[in-house]
Amino acid sequence: SRKQETNAGLHSETGFLRFFPDPGLVPHGGRLELTATHPFGLCEIDEGTYDADSFDVWTRYQGLIRTTTAKSPLVTEIRRKMELKVLLDGRVEMTYVVDMATDRSDTQTHYRSVLQKIPSARE
Numbered sequence: 327s328r329k330q331e332t333n334a335g336l337h338s339e340t341g342f343l344r345f346f347p348d349p350g351l352v353p354h355g356g357r358l359e360l361t362a363t364h365p366f367g368l369c370e371i372d373e374g375t376y377d378a379d380s381f382d383v384w385t386r387y388q389g390l391i392r393t394t395t396a397k398s399p400l401v402t403e404i405r406r407k408m409e410l411k412v413l414l415d416g417r418v419e420m421t422y423v424v425d426m427a428t429d430r431s432d433t434q435t436h437y438r439s440v441l442q443k444i445p446s447a448r449e
Contacts, residue, residue, distance in 0.1 A: 337437075339364050345376065354378040360406065367393035370404055379410040399428035418443040 329336055341362030348356035355377035362370045369391045374383030384405035392400065405425040412418055419442050426436040 341370075358383055367396035368401055370401075372404065372406060380408060382407045399430040401426055401428055403427040403433060405433070417445075 328334060339362045341360060344359040346357040346359070355375060358374050358376040358381050360370075360372040360374075360383045362372075364370070370385060371387075371389035372383035373386050373389070374381060376382075382405070385403050390401060390404070403426065407421075407423045407425075409421050410418065411421075419440060421438070421440050423438045424436045425433050427433040
């Protein structure tokens, strides 16, 4: 995300997704692990599930670690959800939601983005 007036970056994170297929859960699905680091001194470990068109992961087992210089409000829980769907007109849409709780607030939506595939000239 970027600040509208200056185009300066507001948020970044780096991480990895690890998929563990499990046909017993749902067809084309399984368990999912996500690790992410944030520039404000937070390391996050999430676990959850995925299927063919969505995933849902959240911090579990004390999956948040922060540096000694991290400032309040301190994040206490994170949940990430993503869903892909084909709209009636055939366009593909991805919705991504991050919910967060801190030492000052209950869990609430931190950000939500909706992305749509733009057809290329060849489509």
